[in-house]
Amino acid sequence: MEARFLQIGLGLVLLLAAQHTPAVAIPGPECPTKCGEVDIQYPFGIGDNCSLSSGFNASCQEVQRGVHKPFLGDIELLNISLANGTIREMSPISTYCYNSSGLMHRHTWLFDASHSPYRFSDVQNKFTVIGCNTLAYIYADSTGTGYQSGCVSTCQNLTDLADGSCSGLGCCQTSIPKGMGYYAVGFDSGFNTSQIWNFSRCSYAVLMEAEAFNFSTAYISTTEFNDTNTGRAPVVMDWAIRNGTMSLQCEEAELNKTGTYACLSSNSVCVDSRNGPGYLCNCSQGYEGNPYLPYGCHDADECRNSPCPSEGVCHNTEGGYQCSCRAGRKFSKQSNTCSLDVGLIIGVTAGFLVLVIFSFLGYMILQKRKLTKVKHEYFSQHGGMILFERMRSEKGLAFMVFSEAEIVQSTNNYDRSRIIGKGGHGTVYKGIVKGSMPVAIKRCALVDERQKKEFGQEMLILSQINHKNIVKLVGCCLEVEVPMLVYEFIPNGTLFELIHGKNQALQISFSTLLRIAHEAAEGLNFLHSYASPPIIHGDVKTANILLDENYMAKVSDFGASILAPSDKEQYVTMVQGTCGYLDPEYMLTCQLTEKSDVFSFGVILLEVLTGQEPLKLNGPETERSLSSNFLSAMKENNLDAVLPSHVKGQESNELIRGLAELAKQCLDMCGSNRPSMKEIADELGRLRKLSPHPWVQIDAEMETQSLLSGASIGSFEIEGATSGYPTQEGENLPMNPRSSYYAR
Template structure:
């Protein structure tokens, strides 16, 4: 067995003796070598006489032809860090091998490392005692007065145990920490752990142990079978040493008293207590960088290179620091490192501006009032107000009111959120009370383009002349705002959508009632298509736009998407509008909105009445999301019962159900020219209502329908406004109302 020991303290003894004849502090001269083998040699380290502080002498040795490397004692020096007070060296690896060719003789080559009498200590932060091998136990011992001893066991039975080994956790490799202040260690292997058996299994016959830098070690299973580490040139690993000025002192206060040995020579340096063992280190003061062990070695650092100032600020380097400045109007906040508003400047500017405003307030208010009146007049003109007034003068008795903006602001409590009764793509609807205590619905329209502004006055004229019991009456409008506002009669009992799908479905409305409401809606749409001049295409027909008045009569509403029937059949719309589930496929393909587009949408309403299902189910299977597609498939397969609700089967005549289904099928025809007119639809619905009922049975059915709606069944779920009892019916009963239903703006 070979035992090798390297005593760094003994190697450095000659250096210490030589240093005793020289001054305590040797400041390197210009002749001193500053680099060796690509490694920078920073003072207190140095190469040559009078180039280093005592105990820090480095030799530059030729390791092969023309190749030089720095050595500290017998160990190759890898680098030096002044800031962290560390060096990195190459440490020897201890080995313990089974030699099968030599009769199974166990040979070992172990190393000890003595740096106890030098400025160096093994770093407990960066180093770990590392053992590699199978069936191996190695010890690390500090033979000084500390009495420290530790060990590490590494085992493995076969190569498969190591297949997934990626860390040093005990399989083929193990690691253990070391204590602080350690300046000496010795390695030994436990002979009770015989590697001969492991060698016979083909797992290699050598074990290795070394104190090394943990960050530089990545375990590999190839280390188990290698013998390369036996070579003293190859078998080395980096180790980190903490160094300090350890000349008989452990505190900065004591060191500063002796000017002859104090190491922090730079005027811009400071003393720091060593984190590992006695002694101290020198660092440059804040704002300085360089070598604190040399006179004038610490020079001003340019902190602005690292952009320490906040975004938008400017950095100005100063001696020993830096200064941040911010743009005009902002002030640098050192605590949060931000450019905050300069309150002093802002306050001064605000006071000055406030004084200017006070002195010019009267003139400004007059100017703004004039501008506002001009804007209102311009809006009034753009929206066709002059045309509207001329028609109102020529057609006396026109039941239409032009409201001022102030009147509608007062009617809605300045558009208070509590007054909102509906929201939609075409605007927001507020409940209001205008002069004469009349309850109205005020719709603030969404933004419209220039073309729509020009046509707005003409459309208002047409809508104001429509007087049909099944169309919501337009009471008036406001034209002196940028986006016109419409004033409709107030309809209290919600929508057909809520009656079929919403909270009002708890009323269990008879099918005859739903059929009657659909018939009335068809009459209203027929009036728009056939009797208005020019005809009006609604453009957004759906159950949510069919309102129900106090007697549950249908009222077609929301003309936000409506257009006048074009005289030119080739006229196209620039943007398809409407509601998914109701949109005419032909309209989406051709961008031509016609009366037959309303017919298609009304066909979807008939399906809602017939099936009780919503037009579009986004949460269902993709093939079953569209009600119209499911219906047409069922009709094609002659399987209408598949989509009918259970309460419909057997309670209504097959002829009535089949007739309504055929009518819906015609409305949903993909080709618009094949669809019926709204007049034909209204006539057919009138016929279906009378189908299979004798005259006296019909009268009784109408009476039962009216009673069920007006009496309010125990299962009704209307939301009744506080203090409102409803409108009286012909029988003198109170009708429940739902004044907060979302309508008009669907």
């Protein structure tokens, strides 16, 4: 029983030993590594158990006394290359000769390596034929059914031949395909050289190393019979690990590393054979030696070949090398040179500059933080935080808050050529924002503390006004000491210019002026009735009614505007409005209401009706106020005294009388007796429907077309006109003739 257990244990030990024993034979120290002048490197070997397989077995034979050469079979081995996977051997030359009697002597050879690790190199070998009137064939198998090719060599005159030239005259060469492990030679007997006695009577054919062959005319010029079969020529063979079960490519062979995998070195890589099946082993980059031995690949000393520049020092590393240069110089891997270490010089030189720059940057950062803090204080002071909170809560609010940098850029740093309006308390610039949108930017010179506190709330309300007859507030800039407003750009001047301009050639029709007045009334009605809370304009006048590219009315200038007071006891203590348009009731009570705007609009109706300015500084004191003169004329039933002749001649009495009556109601001394702006807008709409005479209508249409087709309002010379930019104290800003007018 004990013997039985002992047998089982011994069997297990032998099995484990077999599993850990490499299947690939490793040559022992007794195996010779040289024969004559040829190194015999594993997987090749001489003797038993000295090679990887029988196909790599070589013999070392004494060819002369004391001279030994290696042979693979009966073929002399010239050298072995592990890196290239090639060997060089001496291949016999086939001959085809005729003697002087015309008898043929043929010695043809075949070379069969089809069952070995070798294939003829298609890159380094060529089938070479020498002779005159010669056709030789090369066969890739013994049956003659596989690949075959031929080469023809002819001669005409000896002078046609040239040393080193193998192009068909006396010599020809042809390439072979990949994968050939067998070749045989045949000559075509129809090409008889026995009749060409002035040339050699022999022809030669061999598969040989192309680089080792150099044609000589002496091969052809001899006429002596040279029937030998001892000629040899070198041939290059590609070899690979392809014997038996090891005829695998790398991917399959690496899966069998514990079996017959031949790349035993840890620093080796497998490479697929380029000529037939199988694989080769190479040492990894930076290593050299024999990859077929367990520790055969060792670190290559690249420094022995001086890869570094002459002034540099090479340091060998595991699997590579490094170059260094003496102090003050730097190695460049791209150009492999030691150049001046500019970085070190620049570093030392620039140290002080860096210190200065960092100090300067620190100072600039400190100043920038101070500026940012000031801007934030201005932003909060002007109600920016309240504005942002409301903008977040009210979705769809089309209002932009511009930075100071954006405003500076849009006005080209407040260039003088961009000024479209200027006065003692503010300047208006034309700017371009968002790439192409023209805007008018009001840069106020002074804002009092009360306006600063209410600015954010007022901007939020004004930003929600979206009416075709009200100039739209696009946005604002709050991070400056005095807030700046950004309005849409209106190009065609004001209603004041249209009525009172010196250039009378335009002959504005009454119906056009009435239309503009009606549109202005619609805009004011929107402020009073639809804004939440209602907005009182506070400075209604013809200079604050702008005209767009289609001469549509746009109510502007909300600088004097206030929100409708919720507390009836709330009063406005600062004088609002413009002389000639001021509500007398407001002058007594200091309470600004919607009816204050109605009174001012009544003065606008008088300007449309009479063509006169609201206040004349010259002339008798009793005739200076247009509203007083008008009310006196209405009281005396003498309206014709204040009407111009062209209005009396063109318009119907009903229209004139209706408009005068509406103006009279607006100018009532008691605000409660005045109509609302909605009633005024409705009445103006009704009056516009009163058709003028047909010829007057045609003239009005022609006049409107003339306006839209290019009549320039800039041709007016303004006399006593007030601008669309009243200041905080009611001061009027004189404008350039082509200026547009916007709210403060």
